[in-house]
Amino acid sequence: MISKRAMSMGASLFALGLGCGFGATEAMAQEQAAPNAVTAADIVVTGSRLRTTTFSTPTPVTALTSAALESASPGNLAEGLKQLPSVVPTGGQTAGGGTRAGGQNFLNLRGLGILRSLTLLDGRRFVPADPRLVTDVNLIPQMLVDRVDVVTGGASATYGSDAVGGVVNFVLNRKLEGMRYTVSEGISQRGDNQEFKASLAYGTKLGGIGHLILGGEYYDGTGVNGDARDFRTTAPNLLRNPSGAPTLVTGTDIRTPYTLGGLIVNGTGGTSANNALIRGMKFAPDGTLSAYNYGTLATDVGVTSGTQNGGDGYRVSTGQEIVRPLKRRSLFAHADFELTNSINLFVEGTYGWTISNFQSSPTTTTLSIARSNPYLAQVAPALVTQMTSLGVTGFTMNRLTMEAGPTYTGNENTALRGLIGLEGKLGGFKWDVSYQYGRTDNHSPTYNNLITANMARAVNTTRDSSGAIVCADTLSTNAATRAAAAGCVPLNPFGAGAPSAAAMSYVMGTSVFDTRSEMQVADANISGDLFNLPAGPVGMALGAEWRSAKATTTADPLSQAGAYRLVNQQNFFGQYNVKEVYGELNIPLLIDKPFFHRLSASLAGRHTEYSTSGGVNTWKAGLNWQISNDLKLRGTISRDIRAPNLEDLYASGRQNNLTITDTLTNRTYTAVPNQTYGNTALRPEKAITKVLGLIYQPSWLNGFNIAVDYYDIKISDSISNIGGQTAVDQCNLTNQASPLCSFVTRDATNAVIATRTSPINFSSQQTNGVDIEAQYRTTLRNEARLGFRLLASYVAHNRTLSPLITNPVDDAGNMITQSSGVAQPHWRGNLIANYDSDHVSVMLQGRYIGGMIWDKTKVVGVDTDFGSVGAQFYLDGEISTKFRTFGGEQTLFLNVQNILDHQPPFAPIITGATPLPTQPDLYDQVGRMFRVGIRGKF
Known part of the structure; x- marks a missing residue:
């Protein structure tokens, strides 16, 4: 039977909002087996700096053990966390496009964005992954993680800036003794997405004067190619209807007008009618001409960009991986040394390395070809004759250039972190001081990146005096033109494989930039009981923190000149420092009174001084009301902030590519370059967060608990990137009169050829909803343990208000979000069942994703023929068996994710770098996935 002490411990954790669940079931079993384990009084609850017991914090906190997360997603703790309803899946290996952050894992609480979610390691900030100062969870020592606390209320007064959506705190097992390991292999049912993972953790006492823990991990995932699933190769999506209403219609095979050998878009130099006579011809691999098939619903006839259903051209959706490949390795060490009976020295070191090489969008380019081009005369003399008779002097040609292979980006990150500090006791107070330095070096090359000016020169050919x-530029009478064309190698663009290797080397290059992001943190904290009131002791925590962050980026000269088709990162430098002081009180008000079994208040305040934007205050007030042993009410109100990061302030022109839908020309443009610049005038954004909840633990049903919390978050002075599609839309809505029109560049035909993006404090955001957490656990007659846990979240509203939005759209339940950036169905939930005996354990998890309107701004039948995405259900499971050998306990396990092999729904993404047939963050794209392995401890 489970001990009363363990049951009391579990109840205490849930009363704190720690949501014991199956992670806690395991923790309780360990508690029973280890009489000297930590007690509830020793627990530091994330969401508060106070070291208190059951009645500690009114802020909802969900805790999961690393074992529970590993069962949910054996490859990566972050992927397990993303299954929580309060954590909105964002990025990671299934990112939907772009050349940034490939394989990195960032957490997004409440759907407010990764920049408004603070990730901590043992209550301290971790090394920044890039100039946005976000934390890559892949670099955290996952084998040493004991539990993960997820705070889903504002916590800026407690932990500082960025905690608007909440805090995720990875808590290490600093008292580990012995060795633990995990080795696993994974593969999808379709033979790809292969994974290998090996982890090791070790802990030991140091001769009675201290304790040492060590951890290491290696992971290798091969990913899934972009053409490896039917839903990608058939390329369904929505495209503009050239015939009128509805404006967007469903196509089964979306393509754009580029071919490997070249497609004549339109003639130039002649009359409109004569120019049109040579359009729509494509060059076969051997250079011969044939008619290009525009399929149906074509908006690309005679123009350089557009879409079509079927026919020739290339499928955009297969251009990037479904799952990006990833390798990572990490090492971690922490040591405590007892200097005196009341003072300990602790040191910590972290090394992490990740790399992901992933495909970018295929190299598409539009070329200007002169009738006099000697290669054209070789492959299509009849066309030259026709052009001459028509008075057509040249043509534009779309070409998919793949002779050098696909364009792909490398994202390599190396992180180092060192921490040193002292901690101890002073009377009834506990204190600690520490200093840490951390840095991440990012190396990001983009291979086979087209040098656009070189391509233009290389296809502009002629014959010299020798024939x-x-x-042609090498023979120019202009000295500057000849100098720029030095080394130019003529390129034959007519036919797949026609360009020579030397020509490809001339037009393709490797753009590269290196970024170092650094952070130093010094802090001091003290906590304890000040004095006693009739209802109990008044708890206090005080502290101060100094933080300095800086980042430097160095790019290659061609990128700085904007020479490449992709990225063109500019040199960058930014820095700031922060000074903070905070205080926190827990005040017991009543105890053992009618209807007031216990009542306490918690107060927290923090003053933060930024070197860039001055001072700002944050605060939190909370109330805990234990009505009876069965029922508790809790509530908080807080003011939280998110300060502009280094990239917000100092970004110097990084380029990404967008798909732009333009109502002015009624066309869709792919691969539109967009440059992002910073804004040093930004101010911290501010949020008011309210949480009201109850916890019910009925005495008549032992082992059952339920917590229900309502939250409301309102953000003002929100920092939002404005530009790209938004700039195009606003410019069109104002008949080209909006100031944002300066962010849009058009050519002589009004085609959108470039956009700009910059952050501005100009909007506000509001979101509210309800979180539900329930569990039931019991012990069976055979001493086995059975448990059920439900985690559910209902998002009622998520609105962004700004001067640019005339009719704000509620993005809750809206897949194509207007401003919030990520899709949030009204309902998401997980139901987990766990059976655990001495020899066999079984876990089943059902994941529910509610249905959504595809785009609330569209009217079905007028704007689109597609209206909604249905609810989805996924089933995961793990079975394991334990046995004792080699002096320890070993566990063999088989984990299967997406047991039912449920395929992703049609949920088209029509914008971004790569239009996709489904939402890549929200829905499983791999299908049934198997992992088998062994876990052990000695």
């Missing part, structure tokens, strides 16, 4: 084909 050899050369680049």
